[in-house]
Amino acid sequence: MNKKSIVAIAMIGCLSVFFAWEVRAIAQQLKSVESTGPVPEEVPVKQPFQGADEPIFGTPFSNPPFSDNPPPIVDNFEGSSSKERSIPQNVISHSVKISQSVSNLHSAKTDEEKKQAETELSAALSAYFDNDLKAREREVQAVQERVKKLQDKLDTRREAKEEIVNLQLQLMVNEANGLGFYNGASNVPGQFNPQPVPYRSFNNDQVNEEWEPSSKKAPFQEHLDLDDPSETDPFG
Structure with missing residues (x-):
């Protein structure tokens, strides 16, 4: 018997042992499944209502009222909340x-x-x-x-129509002439609401040319040359 025959016989033996081991493992798995009982079926997912069978949310599960008249309003006793009427x-x-x-x-x-x-x-x-x-x-x-x-x-x-119209007219004319009150006359902080009102220009269509950035006013930057980026950028 030559060397090739010996190698072929050895390979066939190894494959036989491998398949035998696989069959044994599969048999053990089947036994474990049978011992634990049948595999549970998947729980079906409830589909939403469609078409005419769709429920109307908010409809009480009770008989309809005896008439079309609304139910009487019950007076709320002292000490009970508005949501819990006695x-x-x-x-x-x-x-x-x-x-x-x-x-x-x-x-x-x-x-x-x-x-x-x-x-x-x-x-x-x-x-x-x-x-x-x-x-x-x-x-x-x-x-x-x-x-x-x-x-x-x-x-x-209705009786004060002329007074209301004239007052609003005067306010709008003042706004157009640049004579509007700071933040708008109707938005003065504390006039109607104690909450602070965010800052807005007296006229959003105009630009305050006298405004300058606070960086130019800061004392620690007075000696810097703002035109040179290396002077204003600490990492430059």
Whole structure:
């Protein structure tokens, strides 16, 4: 047997050992998978609503109101925030009476009991209606008072039309002639708002030619030649 045959036999043996090792490793992996149970399926991703089935955000999950009238405005008690409105005790008591009357009406067995339950329910509904009507009247009264205040302000402004127009005209003429107040007459710091107002020129279309950079005024740079970059640049 020559040398080439010996080398070929050795290579075949090595390949056989390698494939046997791979098969053994794959078999062990399959056993470990079977022992741990089936591979869990991927959780499907919920797709967003599309088309007519898309929900309307903000719609309460409750029955629609009995009528198109807006709900009554409940007065806010002292100590509660504007976001947390308390329910008055009279509204709670009326609701309790209505609930009790409805329960008595369903549990009534004789005609007399039904008639009495109907009378109690009618009285409870009437009291609830009166309370709701008073709340709506208060709401209308508040709106009327606000409209009256706005109307008074509108009448006052209408009467002062000539004065307002002349004043604004004089201010605009002064601005055009370079006689406007510093920062604009309507932007004087502290006039309407205590917050400081950023600096702006009295007229954005004009340039103050007398302004000079603060570097020329600084005492420590008075001896420097500003025309020479090496004098002003510490790294030059």
